[in-house]
Amino acid sequence: MAKPDYIIVGSGMNSLVCAAVLARKGLSVLVLEREDTAGGCIKTGEVTLPGFKHDLMSGFYPEFIAGAAFAELGEELGQHGLEFCNTTHPCGTVFADGRSFILKTDRAANVEALNALAEGDGDRFNADMDDFGANAHLSFGLLGNELLSWQVVKLLGTEVWKSGLDHLLSFFGHASRTARTWASQFQSEEARATFTPWVLHAGMDPDGTMSSYMARVFTFALEAAGMPVVRGESANMVRAFEGLITARGGDVRTGADVAEIMMSGSRASGVKLTGGETIECARGVICNVVPQRLYGENGLLPESQVPVKVREQARVYRYGRGNMIIHLALDGVPQWSDPELAKVAMLHMHDSIEQTTQSLAQVKAGLLPARATLAVAQKPAVDPSRVPDGKWSLWLQLHEIPRDLKGDAAGEIDCINGWSEAVRESYADRIIAQLAEYIPYLPGLILGRNVYSPQDLEAMNCNLVGGDPYSGVNELDQFLLWRPLRSLRGHKTPVKNVFHIGASTHPGPGLGGGSGYLVGSQLS
Secondary structure (H helix, E strand, O other): OOOOOEEEEOOOHHHHHHHHHHHHOOOOEEEEOOOOOOOOOOOEEOOOOOOOOEEOOOOOOHHHHOOHHHHHHHHHHHHOOOOEEOOOOOEEEEOOOOOEEEEOOOHHHHHHHHHHHOOOHHHHHHHHHHHHHHOHHHHHHHHOOOOOOHHHHHHHHHHHHHHOHHHHHHHHHHHOOOHHHHHOOOOOHHHHHHHHHHHHHHOOOOOOOOHHHHHHHHHHHHHHHOOOEEOOOOHHHHHHHHHHHHHOOOEEEOOOOEEEEEEEOOEEEEEEEOOOOEEEOOOEEEEEOOHHHHHOOOOOOOHHHOOHHHHHHHHOOOOOOEEEEEEEEEOOOOOOOOHHHHHOOEEEEOOOHHHHHHHHHHHHOOEEOOOOOEEEEOHHHHOHHHOOOOOEEEEEEEEEEOOOOOEEOOOOOOOOOOOOHHHHHHHHHHHHHHHHOOOOOHHHHEEEEEEEOHHHHHHHOOOOHHHOOOOOOOOHHHOHHHOOOOOOOOOEOOOOOEEEEOOOOOOOOOOOOHHHHHHHHHOO
């Protein structure tokens, strides 16, 4: 491809969606990825034992199959081999004393189960989800459009005309609540413990402004769409995108690290790679990077093209907590207190919302938490082909991890050297010991394990700064209108034909491909 219409820097979900949308319009696209394989956080590897296929970072796709990108691209991606497995048991919670709750894709079953836990909880849940569904056009209209656009003006104006200003103000008022406030309507601890931890998967915490909004988004989506995984391994999704893009005349090139965006006057003319190679483009450059990489010192854009206020806001852009990922290869299915738990895709395990709050406070102080909120995924429950016959695997995500490690809240692990291999493995030992409180005989089941610290995650994907998988904290001043920066609007940059996509941009983190779809749909 001598001179593509668009060059896309980075090959994560948003890049692949953007490239596919543009390619389907007949535009030529070149996706450049610095790593040896494309996909960003979508990677699969046998990192414990042969035959155990672990999605190394991300791996569930309810946002994608429920979103606009899949509606447009799904059929063609299927022609290139993309196939999903799904479940009627998307998520749940387990307590160390054996109590549990499973959220299913059956509303009536959920209402009945919640009412059995506490009188009225199921009815409250039903009313709340009905309310969210009635306003879903607002929620997904805001998340699926540029906020400063005529589409959103029309959306809000129509809502005022149809339902009144009070209704619209009430919607935003409810959206601004904390997840703790929203969950307090439920009497049962099981219900509160099931719904609130999901905000951690958006880079929020239960006491953050608008965390109730994201908790309701997750709950509604899980009940409606389940917890789909890619059949075989998540890397098959990347292969399907590569097949679609190349079949439409585009290209995905790995091992291509972009050093800078080249300019011709006030417009981008192409990119220069770290090895010195230059690649020209006909129409523009689309960057799936964090703000500092685009606007900061030695960033992709020349300093002369970045206003001082943009450069300063990029400098102080804030990243969230680190993450740790633990992969376990097991000799068989865990002995859960309820056999139904073996069917659940994602389980959360924590003592209470108060324990999660305490753990988050310890992380803010730079400490390893004494107790953790465990997100435990069972991919074989959804796709048995991920493991050898008779075996099992678990994927643990820990959201309460300090990026700047200063110590250990329990006083047991020497953290003087930061994230060393010894610290990583010692903390993983603590987590597995905690997990064993919920799974009898767990240590005897473990055949192999692999652990990624925040430093390891950043080494695998440079957008995961300090191990933050959401490319920036999702607090109100870095959310919606103010994501990524206050002085920018949408996905435009100070250079007219350079565009910014990815988790650092609206609508934020997730695997729906939202920002890539928005930009790909707008460009011609």
